[in-house]
Amino acid sequence: MALTADQVVRRLRAFEQGKPLPSGETLRVQRLPDEQILILVFVRMGGESAPWGIAYGRPGRKPDILTTPEPRTRDAVAEMVAQLAPTLLTHLNHPKYSHWGPDPDTKLPPFQVWLPNRSHLEMLHHLAYAYTFTKFGERSRHVRLNQLGHACGWLFREAQRPGQTITMAATDVLTEAYTFPAETTRQGHLGFLLAWLQTRGSREARMAAAAAAEEQSIATTIDPTEERDELVPGLETYNTARAAKNMPGMEKAARMIRRVLVEELGRRFDLTERAIAVLHADKRRENRYLDDLMEASLDEHRRQFRRIERQVDDAEDGPAFRPSPETDRHPSAAASRYYVSEASEELRDHLLVHDDRELQAELVAAGEAIAGRIVEVRDEGEGRKTIPVWVVESNGALPLRLREDSALCVVGLPGRELRIRNIERTPDLRYRFELQVTKLLHGPHDNDGSVLPAASPRLKRRTVVLVKPSMHQIGRRRSFLVWKRDVPGAWLTHRVPKVPEVDLPKEIGEDLTAITVRRA
Amino acid sequence: MRPRGTFRRQIDVKVATVTDRLIRHVVDEERLAVVQAPPGSGKTHLLLRAAKEAYRARQRVSVATQTRSQADDICRRFSEAGVPAIRFVAHGDTGAEQPPGIDAIARHQDLPHGPCIAVGTTAKWGLIELADPFDVLFVEEAWQMAWADFMLLGQVAGRFVLIGDPGQIAPVVSIDASRWETAPRAPHRPAPELVLSEHRKSALDLSLPATRRLPACTAGLIRPFYDFPFDAWAEPGERLLVPLRRVAGVRGAVIERLGRSSVVGVTLPTPEGGPPLECDSEVAATAVGIARGILESQPDWVMGQARRRLRPPDIGLCATHHVMNAEMALHLDRRLDGINIDTPERWQGLQRKVMIIVHPLSGVVQPSAFDLETGRLCVMASRHEIALVVVTRNHLPETLDSHMPAAEQAVGRPDVSGRGHHQNTVFWGALVERDQVVEARGPESVG
Amino acid sequence: MPKSTRDDSHRDTRRRFEQWARNPQCQANVISAVHNIPMARVAEQETGRSTMGQSPFAIARGQAFEKSLFRNGGRLLLEALKRSRVLPDEAAGLADFRMRMHGGTCRNLDEALAGTADLLRRLAAKPGRPGRPWLVAGATVRIPGNTMLPEALLVIDALGIRHDESPPTLIVGEIKTYPDRGGYTDxxxxxxxxxxxxxxxxGLDLVLAELDLTDEYRVAxxxxxxxxxxxxxxxxxxxGEDLRYQAERAKRGFVLLERAAASMPGPSGTATPDSVIAAPISYSEACVSFCDRADTCRAKALEAGCxxxxxxxxxxxxxxxxxxxALDLLAGSxxxxxxxxxxxxxxxxxxxxxxxx
Known part of the structure; x- marks a missing residue:
């Protein structure tokens, strides 16, 4: 995603000051207590997609570490991954593991899963591919692995939903919270970011520390030199001993390999802990609307994870089926999730802005919002009917993407909505907007007097910021409506088409028949 | 040189055939038709005719548009043709004035149960739960409708006619749609693309044969933006600006070249320190200067038998950046009152006799995939009936030549960046090849 | 995927072409690509270390994966290609021009080159010949006419031949070991x-023209x-991977590369790591992901205020x-x-x- 002009200028300012600068007036990530956080870290062998080692645990505590000497052995990896399942599934409140029981309507406390960077998110996707539908191995193990595959798949999908607050890639969180004076490509390295943040001194000192930190891999892959020097000999020894059925030799080599992996995993775990600590030490307050986003995340968790794990259909959110790790082949499922994603973006973008003046400035800079002064207030209503009209003037040099008929709302008072009736340029090249107030004409029910009626002349000369109101409910409604398939055009719009894209091997494809039958 | 008149008659025959086939298809209650149309080829006219005939055949007809203004426009045209229709409006819009014969209804329960034509936006149709579906749904500008939005129209009717221009700006996708890139029904892709991928054989698959709006030369120039062939209804050389006065310099050279072909490029030297990226005052002044120069030559515009004096409202200016449009507006004076300036998104569906556009890649020396998308250029280059002037910094050909577009699309998807690069190269290359590019030294040389 | 012996690997032009295409503005990159001076060597000389090492496991995995695809006459790959409808059900037979060290039959690239040309000629001469291969491993072609470039040899991972079409269609395939994650694939x-x-x-277009076989095949x-x-x-x-514009890009790229090569002093092969070090650079963000000298060039770019x-x-x-x-302007200049x-x-x-x- 290309940087906006605002982000470019902030990066220039960060460069000028030689250090990362806070982005935003408020923090846009919730700082949860340690017991509500699970840190999850992976390493894998170059060229492989399965994990070689896993570290997991709470911040501030020693992590549990799982490794396998030979990650190309499918059974050994499955055995290792199965050991992760209870902790991850308990943390994710899987119905069979949750301390809160299986009832999907139970209100759960917030929780987060932290990973060092996006490559670790990719590993969740790999695990979803490998285990969502596997029938490999002994039954109780593959059932557990299936559950883990579902959990990883849900975490990965949820990570893509705008405004979600559960799957936290530390590099994404830090780059959202701070502006770093460096190329975007390098900002996927957690050590690099933390060195910029935590080194004291000049720009050069921070830059040097960041460059040094960058030399140690924090992705799921291990540095090739280290692989060559440390792990290749260990693995050769291990495999030779295995071929010779030399158990002591195997154990010795396995210990050698584990030592290296533990060190690698530990470093990634420590960095993730440090990232969390940095946020906790940040003096900015959290955006007051984060609770709403967390609520939305928990709602998604309830509908898309706990409900589906319990195989309960939802009249609005669709039948309970295990989504494919790859895509949604059922048209309704694809469209429904697409709409949810759109609605989530709408919610995030139009909620947080009410409590963050930097976000407001960004929107104004992009021409998506108006910052101006009310120069006229009048009431065009007759009798008891009130039709408040405001005239607002703003800086005419800025871009403007709003048009007549656009709906807006007042920052800080989102319920008060307005419609642009007319846009003009004044002779001194300012924008002049005529707006009709359409909602919350008198103020909220619990008005303590701080909110003036929209037609009050006392509003004149006040500065206002007007942003688009959130239409997320519309997206949500569409996500429900699109499941309705007893419609006359369903033969075209809702049928699973006969095109090559439908062909997915059964080990990664969702059960399309089950979806259709359940809907029927 | 094709025989004058014969070719046009052939086009008229083809249009009549397409119209007849579509009307027959709709009246016979066939299920699916898709019509691809080049810009200004009469697709709305076709939709109106087919909808009217379906209504005459006592069908309940619904029309979905992508914007409110499109819905209003269709209702206005029904009204002008004396066809009664319903404008299915948003709650709160019932008070808006409607043309004669058009009723505004907001509640779906209030829609008539008998034969009628109801026109609303895709958004409006998609958010209701219709108890009494229509017989047929026409979708206007269907290539601007994402598949997910089309799915919600499945409840409106059981039969569909999708009409649109595939070269225009695609639906805006603001979220990460990676998950659905390989889905058989990717919710973010234009609906007709997906419909045709499976139903091309069973659907009535039509295309309008010619653009009526664009001059012959332009049709050839924008054809690479499309995957289907089309011609121009206008004969070469029959649409002209006939200046009464001579103007000198670059403006004169532009007008002289417009006498040879409908499209002219104007380049300005790229400054030593690099071109301004967003707001290029010189390019803005040049674009306005060309408009002024054209008007100062007091030209008549000629389209077939029609001949009138060109006035400022006959001219449009367009740049992709808002600030650039604002900058052009600053250069307008009272003599240019009436010239409309806007972004390509806002120009969609509109036309002018003369368009002067700032090339989307002017000032862009490191084009991104977004910069190379040609939807906006296609819109900008297809709004004129007589003449198009494309203004740019002269780095453009070199930028295109040295740029190596990366094919970063998802698996199995078309190489949009590569295609955009190719189309841009072909578009500008054709102007150079036809000697239709005028080099200006600076805005002062344009006046 | 290693293609051949150590010496032969330097003859495969594809990598150098891509190295150039990632930053054609950088003169140092152009010299490195044209004169075949690996940036790793330059970086080692310059700083004592290189940064773009490959995982030994990943290399081994690539080799093993490819071997598995072509084992037993390419059975696994042929079946997969038939399932995906790249090839028809009747498709059978593998022509193998891979190097011996990778499980193939050729001793060196010259043998692969001659074998590929011979195969194309033979198939064109007798289109209906029984036993004709539908899949070719390691087909090797030379881009002719590039006098300034040391050699333009291309080794094609997998080449499908649709004999059931007229003329037979050559379909290019590329083998990669990274995971297919649908729309999330890197x-x-x-x-x-x-x-x-x-x-x-x-390359195939050019080679068919050189062999006078343009009308005998269609390159998909x-x-x-x-x-x-x-x-x-x-x-x-x-x-269905769209290669229309990438083929165009390659065609234009070779012309530009040739032009760049022509503007360089000295014949091919005369440049040294010092020539690369001395050449002007043009640092871009992309360099981080492919060039061993990225750190050095970034430092220079920083000094120049880029x-x-x-x-x-x-x-x-x-x-x-x-x-x-820019900062001065912000401060009021x-x-x-x-x-x-x-x-x-x-x-x-x-x-x-x-x-x-």
């Missing part, structure tokens, strides 16, 4: 694979990718203006030209909003 990796496949398409503009499936030991085939040290978007935003100059005027306005609009709040 886009940059995909771009590299397609760029390589585009080069093959262009859609290719296929052979990827791995996470968690499974089976290939994943992606069909916006690219803050990323491509910043460089694009600043145009030719240096970082320091008077713009010296239109570009600076525009830049200052854009920055001030943003900053103005921040101070407004």
């Amino acid at each position: 886009r940059q990796e995909l771009a590299t694979a397609r760029a390589q496949a585009g080069v093959y398409v262009h 503009r859609q290719g296929f990718l052979v990827l791995t499936r996470p968690g499974f030991n089976r290939p994943s085939i992606r069909v 916006g690219s040290v803050l990323g491509d978007d910043v460089a694009r935003f600043l145009g030719a203006t240096t970082l320091q100059r 008077t713009p010296a030209n239109a570009a600076e005027q525009d830049l200052k306005r854009r920055m001030q609009d943003i900053e103005g909003l921040r101070s407004w709040r």
